[in-house]
Amino acid sequence: MRQMWPAPCPSGLISKIINHIFPADCPVCGRPSDRLLVAPFCSHCWDGIEKYAGPSCKICATPFSSEYAEICSNCMGKPPFFSKAICFGIYDGTLSEAINLFKFHGIKRLSRPLGELLLEFNISGIDAIVPVPLSVGGLRNRGFNQSLLLAKAVSDDTGIPLIMDGLRKQTETPPQVGLPAKDRTKNLKGAFMATKQFNDKRVMLVDDVMTTGATANECSRQLLRSGAAEVVVMTLARAAVL
Numbered sequence: 001m002r003q004m005w006p007a008p009c010p011s012g013l014i015s016k017i018i019n020h021i022f023p024a025d026c027p028v029c030g031r032p033s034d035r036l037l038v039a040p041f042c043s044h045c046w047d048g049i050e051k052y053a054g055p056s057c058k059i060c061a062t063p064f065s066s067e068y069a070e071i072c073s074n075c076m077g078k079p080p081f082f083s084k085a086i087c088f089g090i091y092d093g094t095l096s097e098a099i100n101l102f103k104f105h106g107i108k109r110l111s112r113p114l115g116e117l118l119l120e121f122n123i124s125g126i127d128a129i130v131p132v133p134l135s136v137g138g139l140r141n142r143g144f145n146q147s148l149l150l151a152k153a154v155s156d157d158t159g160i161p162l163i164m165d166g167l168r169k170q171t172e173t174p175p176q177v178g179l180p181a182k183d184r185t186k187n188l189k190g191a192f193m194a195t196k197q198f199n200d201k202r203v204m205l206v207d208d209v210m211t212t213g214a215t216a217n218e219c220s221r222q223l224l225r226s227g228a229a230e231v232v233v234m235t236l237a238r239a240a241v242l
Contacts, residue, residue, distance in 0.1 A: 027101065028094050038113050040101070045094045046113070051120060052089045052238070060213050061085040061238050080213060081220035082205065082231040088117045091209055091237035099208055099236060103146045111146070114236055115153020118206075121234065127201040129155050130166035132219055133192070137172050150236065151206040160204070166196045167219055188218045194226035203228045211239040 024033045024040040033039040038046040055064040057072040060080060064072075089095045102110040131147035139145060148164060155162035171191045203223050210216055210233065220231040 061087045080217045085233040087238035091239035111149035126204045132207040133169045135169040194222040198228035210235040
């Protein structure tokens, strides 16, 4: 007798069933979540996440108020080790809420839809993808590296090799939150070390949020020391520079 399998359930119906059993309200608007992939956010709020299209520094992606400026004073005075930074949006609204839930509340399933936002960039010519690492203590406390999950989502879709252990954070550093740019740079000096050779490779360094660029700059410095021809930084969001 032939085995009869139940017909597949539409994804929308699955979301409704799961939300009926485990109700979740959108943290932005309070409406019920209606799309499993982006839960607990509702479709309306998630689809409202916009890519930043305003003026910004051509090197570090700092947002400008004037569309006539091209390079910020920091990059003019002391160019970073990375060639440029590309950031999907501004660290605000639904995007910042999603990053916080993903990063600090362990909702790891958001790595896939957040990673898909990064696929809007043209990254042709990149030879390797490297995530910003966590220290051993940081990884133990959080349980996962959010930058690695984002980098994996990009690598899986593009086929660009993911070098999971290309960088190592070898020292525990105090939290960067609330520190001015100068202290952030001092805080991270010598904190990272490249563990691979990147001879003449164009490397994409992936992180979740970029604020002053101190982490990205120190990681880029180590990648260049290990032979990388160029480092491009990719993040989900650009935060206001302190």
